[in-house]
Amino acid sequence: MSSRALILGCAGRTLAPEEAAFFRDVRPWGFILFKRNIGTPDEVRALTAALRNTVGRADAPILIDQEGGRVQRMGPPHWPSYPAGRAYARFDGAAAALARLGARLMAHDLADVGINVDCAPVLDVPVAGAHDIIGDRAYGTTPTAVAEIGRAVAEGLMAGGVLPVMKHIPGHGRAACDSHHGLPLVETDLATLEAQDFAPFRALADLPMAMSAHVVFRALDPERPATQSATVIERVIRGAIGFDGLLMTDDLSMHALQGPFRARAEAAFAAGIDVALHCNGERAEMEAVAEGAPLLAGEALRRTEAALARLSGAGEGLDLPEARARFAAALGLAA
Known part of the structure; x- marks a missing residue:
C-alpha cells in the first residue's frame, strides 16, 4: 500500500496502542524523534522497531535533529x-575533516538505535542583527x-549509513525572529539573497533531502513563507538552487504558520512540497495534517524512493574507540 506524504512524531518513549493503530491507519512515510522519546539505547531501539512495525516497512525513515550544541536530542x-x-x-584547514569525523561518529550513534535520517547539515548563513535561533x-x-x-x-x-537533510532551504540566516514563535519577514533584495543565502544550498543541491524555511522573502513572495510559496519552491528551490531531491516542510506546528492544521498541510502541498512534517505528537493535530496530506505519487514518490536508495550500500x-579519541583530542573535549 502507498505511504502518505507525512513524517510524524509520537508522544513518549513507547507507543501507546492507540498511537500504533493511528499510524497503521494513516501510513506515514516516516517518523521523527525528540528528547521526549529518548531513553536508554535499548528503549530507543525498541521504539524505532515499533514505529516501523506500524507501517510494515523495515526501511521507513526515522528522523532526528542531531546537530550538536544546542540541538542534539541524544546525549549523556x-x-x-x-x-x-x-x-x-x-580549525581553518582542518575544519572540514573534523566536521566529517564528528558527523561520522553521530551517524554511528544514530544507526545503532535504528535512526537513519539526521536533520543536518544547517546551511543557513547568519547575518549581524538576525535572531540567534541559528547563531x-x-x-x-x-x-x-x-x-x-x-x-x-x-x-x-x-x-555511517544515515541520510542528511539540509536545512532550512532557501535560508534562515536573516530571520529577525524565531519561526517557532512567529513568522520571520526578510526584506533583502533578490541579488543579495542569491549571492549569500541561497549559495550553500546551490553548492549542495545534489543531497537527497532538504527541509524548507518558514520564512517570508518579500522580494519573491510578500505574503507566503517559503514552505507554502509556489513561487519560492519553483523559482528558487527547484530553479535557481537546482534542488531535485525530497523537499519536506519544517514542522507544521510551529507558530510561523497560521490557520487550521489541515489547511497548513494543504497549502504546503499545493506549493510543491513533497512531504509534510509534524513533530509534537499531538493526536488531534496529526489527524488534521493527515487529512490534508496525499498518498505519495508522481514526483514526490520518485524523490522519496531516490532518497532511500542513497542508503543502499552506505557505510564505511x-x-x-580510536575515532572518538581522535575527535575528542582535536577539539579539546573529554574522551
Whole structure:
C-alpha cells in the first residue's frame, strides 16, 4: 500500500496502542524523534522497531535533529555531547575533516538505535542583527565556509549509513525572529539573497533531502513563507538552487504558520512540497495534517524512493574507540 506524504512524531518513549493503530491507519512515510522519546539505547531501539512495525516497512525513515550544541536530542549519559557547528570554524584547514569525523561518529550513534535520517547539515548563513535561533548552529559566516563544512557533515553522515537533510532551504540566516514563535519577514533584495543565502544550498543541491524555511522573502513572495510559496519552491528551490531531491516542510506546528492544521498541510502541498512534517505528537493535530496530506505519487514518490536508495550500500568501517579519541583530542573535549 502507498505511504502518505507525512513524517510524524509520537508522544513518549513507547507507543501507546492507540498511537500504533493511528499510524497503521494513516501510513506515514516516516517518523521523527525528540528528547521526549529518548531513553536508554535499548528503549530507543525498541521504539524505532515499533514505529516501523506500524507501517510494515523495515526501511521507513526515522528522523532526528542531531546537530550538536544546542540541538542534539541524544546525549549523556548514553551518548557523547557534540559541539555546535560553529566550533569547527576555528580549525581553518582542518575544519572540514573534523566536521566529517564528528558527523561520522553521530551517524554511528544514530544507526545503532535504528535512526537513519539526521536533520543536518544547517546551511543557513547568519547575518549581524538576525535572531540567534541559528547563531552558533551555523558552520560559519560566509557561504563558502558554510558550504564546505556542510558538505563534510553530509558526507560523514552518509558514510555511517544515515541520510542528511539540509536545512532550512532557501535560508534562515536573516530571520529577525524565531519561526517557532512567529513568522520571520526578510526584506533583502533578490541579488543579495542569491549571492549569500541561497549559495550553500546551490553548492549542495545534489543531497537527497532538504527541509524548507518558514520564512517570508518579500522580494519573491510578500505574503507566503517559503514552505507554502509556489513561487519560492519553483523559482528558487527547484530553479535557481537546482534542488531535485525530497523537499519536506519544517514542522507544521510551529507558530510561523497560521490557520487550521489541515489547511497548513494543504497549502504546503499545493506549493510543491513533497512531504509534510509534524513533530509534537499531538493526536488531534496529526489527524488534521493527515487529512490534508496525499498518498505519495508522481514526483514526490520518485524523490522519496531516490532518497532511500542513497542508503543502499552506505557505510564505511570505523575504529570507534580510536575515532572518538581522535575527535575528542582535536577539539579539546573529554574522551
